[in-house]
Amino acid sequence: MRPATREVICDTATDVLEPRVMQVLAALAQRRGSVVSRGDLVTECWGGRAVGDDAINRCIQSLRRLSQARGGFSIRTVKGLGYRLDETPRASPPSEAVTLAVLAFDNLSGDPTLGWFSDGLSVEILQTVAAGAGVKVMGQGSSFQFRGAAKAAGHVGAELGVTHVLDGAVRRAGERLRINAHLVETAHSVTLWSQTFERDLTDVLAIQDDIARAVAAALSLTFAPSRRAKPLDPATYDLYLQARSPLSGIGGAADAMEHARAMQLLEQVTAHAPDFARAWAELAMRRVVCLRRFERSTFPGLTPAGAAEAANTALRLDPTLGLAHQAISYLGPLASYSARETLHRRALSAAPNDPEVLNHAGQFCAEVGRLGEALEHARQALTLDPLYWPAAQWYAGMLDALGRHDETPALWDAYTARWPDVEPLAGEAIAAAANAGDWDRLERLDETSRLRGLDSPSFRAFVDGQRNRRIRDPRFLQTHREIVAARLAQDGRLSLADIVRLHDLGAPEEAFEAAARASFAHLFDADGQVVGRWTPAILFLAANRLMIADRRFVSLCASVGLASYWASTGRWPDCADDPELPYDFRAECRLVLGAGGR
Structure with missing residues (x-):
């Protein structure tokens, strides 16, 4: 660093900073590892003149962009105190090859009924890491399938194709929480970072951010702190995790009763914690699911206005929530394609590596006839969540929708073998054979489905309908x-x-x-x-x-x-x-x- 010429030299690269940005960097670097207050920055860099928060924020943002591009240091916001510059090992920015799987943390509480708690907390950590770190994070539909001995980093790396695994364990005793987390490089099973967090349960949101920052630092990334909600009391957080754990998107397998229960829980959460943005987003999506999937008479008090209110509340509290944008995209006139597309684009911009958002965006592209674009979204979603059967079904289905029938038989065979009791997958594979006019394959798939116990009246009727495309009864x-x-x-x-x-x-x-x-x-x-x-x-x-x-x-x-x-x-x-x-x-x-x- 050369303050006189405003130059920052990283290996062979030289960056010339704006004068004020260089002053802020110099002030932080002189006290590296210690917190520098905003007041001190004003005194040292602006001569004590009155300046707005935007001036300091702009300088900090510029330095964080430099950190992400060059590495070597990171700047952490210490809430209520100021900023701290930390040195980090110099490394090249992560490439598209860096991928992370966040596994379901083990429940060490001695109470098997708290399995939902550790899973739910793991989902929250996954979402926090995915929102803040510049790497691709596998979706929970894939990463949460690994339990017990199957969680070995090498095994997970081979199955999911990820370069790193974040795993850990949760121990809860009343309102005290201890989380052990570790980040492992899968190729050689080398632990890059390990840490224990122990706090009151009311600080659970802070723990999630701390773990996400630690993971980002270990991968030499810049992590932007999430919009922190006010602390949640343990009982409210329990309700939230119980509602969040079984969430399924539009077209999921959950029935009306499950959705009704989840909505009731989320309504209690938002009543007790009205500033908890993510709970509002979850509530909005649940309401949309019920409005679009079930008869209105099943939920007499549910209205589109209620779903919109929940989504808008979430976005007012946190504009970066892709899930809330996605919920709004399913409201309003379904033929308002331009307005809906704008919302899908916002959701993708806010959450570009969210498999659920990618799938919904792909479904919209298919609605308006852009099947090639829909296939690309499906491919990205499957890459992020390769062990989630709806993502696999959507990807292979899009290939067949485009008439690329020669590419899908092996996919359908692999998917139906991995998920032998999933009726929609078997049905889609049979429909694909009918689309290709491969009637021998259709009969083989039908025989296999019968052997696997897929023989319900509705499934039989579906198969007969596909078979009739040949016989034309x-x-x-x-x-x-x-x-x-x-x-x-x-x-x-x-x-x-x-x-x-x-x-x-x-x-x-x-x-x-x-x-x-x-x-x-x-x-x-x-x-x-x-x-x-x-x-x-x-x-x-x-x-x-x-x-x-x-x-x-x-x-x-x-x-x-x-x-x-x-x-x-x-x-x-x-x-x-x-x-x-x-x-x-x-x-x-x-x-x-x-x-x-x-």
Whole structure:
């Protein structure tokens, strides 16, 4: 460091700092390892003149960016006191090859019923590390599958492809908490850092931040402190962990009763701790799940406004919460694609390495016909959470949706072998075989599913429907005609799956006629009730290419608001550039819109 010339030299690189930034660095470096108050910085660097907080914050942020780029030191905020400069081993910034798995910490409390507590606390540590450190962190769906002897760093590294593992143990005695944590490099099972934290349970949020900072320092990163909530009393934190532990995203396997219980717990948490942003975000997502997955009559007091209030409260307290942005993206009119896309982008910006956020963003891209982009989000999510079966299903399913059927048989075989009792995976694998016209494979997969006990009436009906795509039994078509007619007569609403299925069963004229008669007004209504499989993603599957090749397909897309979204944003679906399409997709969209389409 050369204060006279404002130069900071790191190995062969030289950075010239702004005068005030250099003064702040010099003041901190002179007392490295000790806390320097904001008042002292004002006196030494601004000559005691009155300056706003923004001036100091800007200098500290500049120095932290330098630390992240060059290494060698870090600047820690000591709440209520000031700042401290610590020297760190000089290392190159981490590359994309650095990945971390945070394992479920062991419960050493002697009370097996507190397993939910150690798991829940581990989830919070995982999220804190992922939010602050510049490395990719595996999702809990994968990392929490390792227990006992399977937690050996080398084994986890081989299974997940991670370079580092954070593991530990939790011991709770009343309102005292002791956490032993250690960071291990997986290639050689070398412990890089180990520490014990012992505090009152009311300081649990501070412990999470401290562990995250220690991990970041061990990896030579800069960790930005999280927005600290006020201390939680142990009883409230217990309620939060009980509600948080079983969280599943939209499309998860939890039933209405589980969600109802979790919402009740989270409502108690937010009542006792109204400044706890993450609890508000969790509550918002739970409410959205219930609004979108279940009949409104199941939750008579639940409204979109209530879900929005929870999400907005979370963002007011902490604008960086990607989960809250994601919750809002599922509210409002479902056909408001531009507004929803903005929220998905915010969620990705806030949480770019969150597998759940990546999956939701990918699902939106599929809704608007950008399947290639959806596949990339799915690939990233699976990389971060490779042992989470919904991520695996979504990735392989997107490959099949793009017609890349030759790439997926090995994937489906691997996934169904790893999760042999997961019915949705087996069903998707069978549907993929039908999409590829590989009927021998379909029968082999069906036989395997029977041997594994997947033989429920609903699953049998699904498999029979896929098999019928070959044999074309006219009874299937007649049954579906009756279903469509009954729904049109009842309230005029059809799901897009109803229309696509009618076309797939060999009745294209009836399919487009039904689409023209159907009402999709509920998709433009903020309080509209979703009907069946509403998502437009089904329209763009490779299996639906014959329907896409018909010009009337564009009118169907216009009726659900897609054509106006494409034309106004210029973000067209992949099929618009299909050289085998027998018409100009963009021109047809503009023609339909000019004729009064949405």
